[in-house]
Amino acid sequence: MVTDEDLIADVKAGSRTAFETLFDRYREPVWRFFRRRTPDAARAEELAQDTFVAVLDGAKRYDNRGTFRSYLFGIAYNVLLADRRKAVFRQTLPIETEPIDPGIADPDAAIWVRHALATLEEDDREILMLREYEQLSYREIAEIRQTPLNTIRSQLFRARAALKAALDERIPQPVRTSHGR
Amino acid sequence: MAAEHLHSPTPEEVMEFVDGEGTPAARAGIEAHLAACPACQTLVAEQRGLSRELGAWQVAPAPESLKAPANAAPVARPWWRPTRFVLAGLSAGTVVLLVGLFQTRQMSRSLPVASRQVSLSAQEEEERLGRGGAGGRPAFVEAAPRPETVSQPAVSEPSSLDSRAGFAASLSTPKPEAQEQTGSGSTAAVAHGPAVIRTATLQLVAKDFNSVRTAVDVILDSSAGFADQLGVSADPGSARVLRGTLRVPGTQLTGVLTRLRALGQVTQDQQNAQDVADQLVDLDARLRSARATEQRLIDLLKNRTGKLSDVLEVEQELTRVRLDIERLDAEKTNMTRRVAYATIDLTISEERQAAIVGPLPLLTQLRVAAKDGLQNVIDMVVGLALFVLRAGPTVMLSAFAGILAWIAIRRALRVHSA
Numbered sequence: 168m169v170t171d172e173d174l175i176a177d178v179k180a181g182s183r184t185a186f187e188t189l190f191d192r193y194r195e196p197v198w199r200f201f202r203r204r205t206p207d208a209a210r211a212e213e214l215a216q217d218t219f220v221a222v223l224d225g226a227k228r229y230d231n232r233g234t235f236r237s238y239l240f241g242i243a244y245n246v247l248l249a250d251r252r253k254a255v256f257r258q259t260l261p262i263e264t265e266p267i268d269p270g271i272a273d274p275d276a277a278i279w280v281r282h283a284l285a286t287l288e289e290d291d292r293e294i295l296m297l298r299e300y301e302q303l304s305y306r307e308i309a310e311i312r313q314t315p316l317n318t319i320r321s322q323l324f325r326a327r328a329a330l331k332a333a334l335d336e337r338i339p340q341p342v343r344t345s346h347g348r
Numbered sequence: 349m350a351a352e353h354l355h356s357p358t359p360e361e362v363m364e365f366v367d368g369e370g371t372p373a374a375r376a377g378i379e380a381h382l383a384a385c386p387a388c389q390t391l392v393a394e395q396r397g398l399s400r401e402l403g404a405w406q407v408a409p410a411p412e413s414l415k416a417p418a419n420a421a422p423v424a425r426p427w428w429r430p431t432r433f434v435l436a437g438l439s440a441g442t443v444v445l446l447v448g449l450f451q452t453r454q455m456s457r458s459l460p461v462a463s464r465q466v467s468l469s470a471q472e473e474e475e476r477l478g479r480g481g482a483g484g485r486p487a488f489v490e491a492a493p494r495p496e497t498v499s500q501p502a503v504s505e506p507s508s509l510d511s512r513a514g515f516a517a518s519l520s521t522p523k524p525e526a527q528e529q530t531g532s533g534s535t536a537a538v539a540h541g542p543a544v545i546r547t548a549t550l551q552l553v554a555k556d557f558n559s560v561r562t563a564v565d566v567i568l569d570s571s572a573g574f575a576d577q578l579g580v581s582a583d584p585g586s587a588r589v590l591r592g593t594l595r596v597p598g599t600q601l602t603g604v605l606t607r608l609r610a611l612g613q614v615t616q617d618q619q620n621a622q623d624v625a626d627q628l629v630d631l632d633a634r635l636r637s638a639r640a641t642e643q644r645l646i647d648l649l650k651n652r653t654g655k656l657s658d659v660l661e662v663e664q665e666l667t668r669v670r671l672d673i674e675r676l677d678a679e680k681t682n683m684t685r686r687v688a689y690a691t692i693d694l695t696i697s698e699e700r701q702a703a704i705v706g707p708l709p710l711l712t713q714l715r716v717a718a719k720d721g722l723q724n725v726i727d728m729v730v731g732l733a734l735f736v737l738r739a740g741p742t743v744m745l746s747a748f749a750g751i752l753a754w755i756a757i758r759r760a761l762r763v764h765s766a
Contacts, residue, residue, distance in 0.1 A: 190416035198410035212414050220417045276404035284405075298367065299402045305369050324360045327398055334401060 171235035178226040186226070190219055193239055200243050200301060205250075214250055218243045237307035240297070244311050283333035291326035298323055357381060362388050366395040433751070440747030447743065448735040449728070543625040545683075546598055546690035548605055554612035557588055557698040564592070564694070567607045571600040573689070587698035594692040601690040612696060624683055631680045638673045645669060 171192070177185035197218055201211035221242050229238065284292050297303045297311065305323070309316045357365070357378050364370045365378040382388050430438065554560045561580065568574060573596030582588040596604045609617070645666040652659050699716060 187416050194414060194416075195410055198414060199407050202407040203405070208411070212411055215410070215414055216417060223417055273404050276401065277406065280402055280405040284402075295402075299399055305364070305367070320360055320364065324363050327363065327395065330402075331394065331398055334398075 172231060175222075175226060175229050175235050175238075176231070178223070179229055186223055189222070189235070193236075196301065197239065197243055200240065201247065203296060203300060204247055210250070214243075214246050218246050221246065233310065234307070237303060237310060240301055240303060240307070241311045244297075279334060283330050286333045287326055287329050291322055291329065294319060294322050295326040295330065355385075357388070359391055362391045363395055366392055366399075436747070436751045436754075440744060440751075443747065444736065444740060444743045445732075447739070448732045451731075451735045451739070542623045543628050543683075543687045544598070545622045545624055545686045546601055547620045547622075547693070548601065548690065549616060549618040549693045550605060550608055550614070551616035551695045552608070552612035552614055552697070553699055554696050555699050557590075557696070560590055560611055560696050563611055564590070564594075564608070564696075567604055568594060568596070571596045571604050573597065573600065573604065576691070589698065590694070590696040592694045594694055595689040596692065598688060598690045601692075604692065608692070608694065612699075616695075624687065628680065628683060628687075631676055631683070635673065635676050635680065638669055638676060642666065642669045642673060 169188070171189065174185040174189045178189065194215075197215045198211065201214045201218075202208065205211040205214060218239070222239060225242070229235075284296070287295065294308055294312070297308045298305075303311070305316055305319050308314075308323075309319045312319070314322075357374075361370070361374070361378060362382075365375055365382075370378070378388075382392060564575075564578070573594055576593040576595050578590070578592035578594075580588055580590045594604070605617075605619075645662055648662050649659065649666070652662075699712070
């Protein structure tokens with residue numbers, strides 16, 4: 168199997184096929200990244216599209232210093248932040264007002280998790296989600312957020328403790344998210 | 349959790365182990381520790397249980413419409429993406445600009461009312477023209493016909509008449525050219541033809557306002573006229589207006605008006621004439637009668653034979669008659685002067701203001717508007733430059749301090765949240 172780094176190197180050389188392969192690999196992860204963080208599905212799709220466009224556009228500047236995965240989610244994270252800055256002037260809906268996507272195994276559990284995540288501080292929630300859903304390493308999270316590694320570790324531990332407390336209460340308390348850092 | 353795990357490894361290290369982080373040696377050490385530590389086993393179970401619970405939040409698959417972009421073009425990227433510092437600088441500059449514009453407008457409004465009123469009295473005007481006679485008396489006085497009374501013995505009469513007598517004495521030296529212009533005197537004019545008081549009102553719009561004042565002076569000089577009153581009002585940023593009352597010999601009126609009209613575009617031109625010949629004849633008759641009465645009273649005093657009370661009564665009557673003579677004489681002099689010198693009410697506006705107040709050709713209005721617009725731009729640039737020089741350093745320093753404070757607060761908040 169061709170690695171992500173080899174594929175992006177081919178994209179850098181102008182290979183359209185390599186880019187489509189990368190797109191197929193990360194289409195769902197990038198979509199999920201935005202879907203969990205954006206109340207509007209259409210907006211999430213737009214942001215995912217913007218992310219791949221940015222990858223294609225910036226392929227020639229890819230320096231192969233880290234994994235392509237961290238590079239990709241770094242771009243996605245920046246796209247998300249840019250959208251949140253613009254969203255300051257838009258109406259922001261509570262994260263839990265978005266209906267649970269149909270077809271999942273345990274909708275009740277999903278609702279509880281979403282409520283619990285909504286109770287976390289924004290930075291803690293973001294780090295926890297990058298770790299749990301995007302499966303990024305501590306170092307990759309630190310690079311994306313431009314935060315020291317030890318800080319990431321402390322924040323992650325604190326976020327998990329808070330999440331556990333919130334889940335233990337099992338009382339959904341809607342919290343309005345600001346969609347800002 | 350922290351209270352329960354004061355031993356090594358710490359809860360965070362256990363969490364790292366669960367997440368697959370840490371060096372191989374550390375992971376091996378924790379793995380060995382876990383086998384004998386129920387508390388850490390519980391912690392590991394909690395961490396893994398949390399991950400499982402979080403996994404319950406699934407999202408639907410990506411929509412079919414999410415396809416690989418064909419190229420990088422769909423994202424419209426700005427040709428320039430400024431950094432935060434550049435944005436902050438631009439913001440500060442914008443603030444300076446806005447404050448500068450505001451200040452400029454305020455300064456222009458708060459300037460002392462510099463309505464420059466250049467007003468010259470007739471005497472100042474005459475002195476400026478160097479035509480003042482003895483005692484600075486206006487030329488028209490010298491040109492006025494010599495009243496018959498000036499040769500009367502009244503000049504040596506009681507002190508109550510001294511000032512008037514002095515005035516009469518000053519009238520005894522008529523100016524030859526004025527005499528020539530007015531004929532041989534008002535009496536002759538009254539006797540042989542109409543005595544007309546002429547007035548004219550002339551309003552002009554001048555393109556070259558700077559040369560107007562000089563041109564008016566030249567016209568007055570060449571026509572032996574003078575300015576009874578002449579003033580230029582000029583507000584900063586607005587058009588200037590010259591207003592004046594000119595006196596010119598009646599025979600020169602037509603020529604003077606013709607030359608004045610050439611100074612600009614005429615917006616009002618009006619002339620009036622009033623024949624006062626009858627009034628002058630009447631004044632002459634009353635004067636002659638009063639002087640005859642005066643002479644008879646003087647003769648009575650010279651040959652006085654009655655009582656003292658009668659003498660005093662005659663003297664009182666003589667005083668009254670002399671006052672009448674003076675009043676009639678002044679009235680006649682004034683009327684004669686008005687006959688001899690026509691009056692022109694002159695108003696000359698600068699072209700810029702005229703576009704606002706009067707109908708002008710479209711081309712002229714456009715030219716005026718363009719000139720005003722250019723002047724406004726120049727004023728704004730100059731005002732802005734002055735403000736930047738005066739307040740710019742302070743504002744920039746404040747903006748720089750604000751940026752530093754903002755950065756410091758951001759960092760403090762980030763450290764606090766960490």
